[in-house]
Amino acid sequence: MQIDLLAPAAFEGGQPHEQYRWLRENDPVHWHAEPNGPGFFALTRCEDVRRVSRDHATFSSEPTAMITDPGDQMPMLGDAKMMLFSDPPHHTKLRRLVSKEFTPKAARALVPRVKELARQIVDAVIERGECDFVSDVAGELPSYVIAELMGLPLDDGRMLYQLTETLHAAPESQPEGAQMGAAANMFAYSARLLAEKRKNPGDDLASKLIASEIDGQRLGDLDFHLFFMLLIDAGGDTTRNLVAGGMHELLRHPEQLARLREDLPGRLPSAREELLRWVSPVVHMRRTATRDTEIAGTPVKEGQKVVLFYGAANRDPAEFERPEELDVLRTPNHHVAFGATGAHYCLGSQLARVEIDAMLHEVLTRMQGLELAGGVEWLPSSFISGPKHMPVRFTP
Ligand code: HEM
Numbered sequence: 001m002q003i004d005l006l007a008p009a010a011f012e013g014g015q016p017h018e019q020y021r022w023l024r025e026n027d028p029v030h031w032h033a034e035p036n037g038p039g040f041f042a043l044t045r046c047e048d049v050r051r052v053s054r055d056h057a058t059f060s061s062e063p064t065a066m067i068t069d070p071g072d073q074m075p076m077l078g079d080a081k082m083m084l085f086s087d088p089p090h091h092t093k094l095r096r097l098v099s100k101e102f103t104p105k106a107a108r109a110l111v112p113r114v115k116e117l118a119r120q121i122v123d124a125v126i127e128r129g130e131c132d133f134v135s136d137v138a139g140e141l142p143s144y145v146i147a148e149l150m151g152l153p154l155d156d157g158r159m160l161y162q163l164t165e166t167l168h169a170a171p172e173s174q175p176e177g178a179q180m181g182a183a184a185n186m187f188a189y190s191a192r193l194l195a196e197k198r199k200n201p202g203d204d205l206a207s208k209l210i211a212s213e214i215d216g217q218r219l220g221d222l223d224f225h226l227f228f229m230l231l232i233d234a235g236g237d238t239t240r241n242l243v244a245g246g247m248h249e250l251l252r253h254p255e256q257l258a259r260l261r262e263d264l265p266g267r268l269p270s271a272r273e274e275l276l277r278w279v280s281p282v283v284h285m286r287r288t289a290t291r292d293t294e295i296a297g298t299p300v301k302e303g304q305k306v307v308l309f310y311g312a313a314n315r316d317p318a319e320f321e322r323p324e325e326l327d328v329l330r331t332p333n334h335h336v337a338f339g340a341t342g343a344h345y346c347l348g349s350q351l352a353r354v355e356i357d358a359m360l361h362e363v364l365t366r367m368q369g370l371e372l373a374g375g376v377e378w379l380p381s382s383f384i385s386g387p388k389h390m391p392v393r394f395t396p
Pocket of ligand 1: 285339
């Protein structure tokens with residue numbers, strides 16, 4: 001079997017499940033070539049993904065959790081580190097600064113507001129009878145919610161989210177320099193925000209971050225910018241792709257959609273978890289070996305990269321019964337769509353669940369007769385998987 005887990009083309013219609021299956025069965029710790037790099041081990045079995053995720057001492061998130069090394073593209077960061085690209089104990093200190101805002105209790109407190117925003121999003125399209133489900137529906141909520149948490153105008157949330165999309169798309173799929181441009185715009189926005197919130201602090205996460213301290217020292221400007229980028233980046237197209245990709249799957253599996261509709265409030269939680277398993281919007285994260293070690297008997301040398309393919313782990317028959325079947329009633333469902341526990345387990349998982357439930361509930365109760373109205377275009381990305389455009393129609 002021809003294996004290429006980097007080509008954006010492999011993700012054009014969803015994730016490359018044929019390749020994943022072959023790898024899981026034949027070469028679960030597969031040495032994968034890299035066009036401009038040394039190559040990496042691709043992990044496709046759930047057990048291996050879990051083991052590596054839990055052992056940050058042996059499998060580090062520094063210098064990055066992306067496959068490509070930062071090299072000299074990265075602006076000079078000094079000692080500043082993005083939480084996602086750092087290891088304990090520093091990672092723990094960074095995570096503590098924001099974790100209170102993302103507890104299950106904090107997420108529950110946001111439910112009424114998130115539901116209200118979901119209602120407004122559907123209100124804005126419902127009389128049209130058609131729309132692009134990705135940009136008009138699924139993409140709106142996550143960008144609004146993170147904008148509100150950070151204390152920004154909702155429209156800025158939408159603009160920042162478009163920058164995120166450019167950052168996550170494969171470089172070859174867009175004009176030269178587009179990614180650097182998007183990163184520069186993001187930094188410029190963050191710098192304006194920092195100045196503004198320093199002058200007029202509010203009761204928002206940006207103001208709290210600015211006032212926070214690590215080891216008795218105020219958070220540096222660069223640390224703030226990296227937090228800002230991560231928070232804007234992490235919750236936007238991930239949640240959007242789950243809602244749009246999940247709805248796409250429900251439309252392709254009408255019997256599952258019918259089963260969900262039979263008891264929408266009661267079945268939404270298991271359906272949401274199953275869609276997370278099935279869609280796995282984050283394709284992979286990378287770790288780097290800090291010492292010579294092995295994974296399932298394959299030697300891994302210090303400095304070698306190890307890439308965790310969550311979508312592959314989420315269809316591992318050793319972990320899931322009937323893994324190739326979408327089953328909205330599946331329980332238990334220990335998927336790894338939010339990571340496989342460990343230090344970096346998705347900070348926003350509870351918030352994402354609140355957003356997904358609110359949006360799917362609103363769509364399924366109000367957008368009657370929802371169906372595809374044209375071809376679905378997929379994101380040209382081997383990092384974030386999901387539809388980019390999904391024309392739909394429904395009864396106005
Ligand atoms: C369906 C939606 C989402 C999915 C599938 C998802 C998935 C992930 C994954 C796979 C990781 C890395 C886990 C690891 O390396 O072990 C992660 C980390 C993270 N996620 Fe999410 N995420 C989602 C929504 C959100 C939302 C709404 C937020 C809120 C801002 C968020 C914030 C973060 C942050 C800050 C991290 C880094 C945590 C750390 O390094 O300690 N995510 N997410």
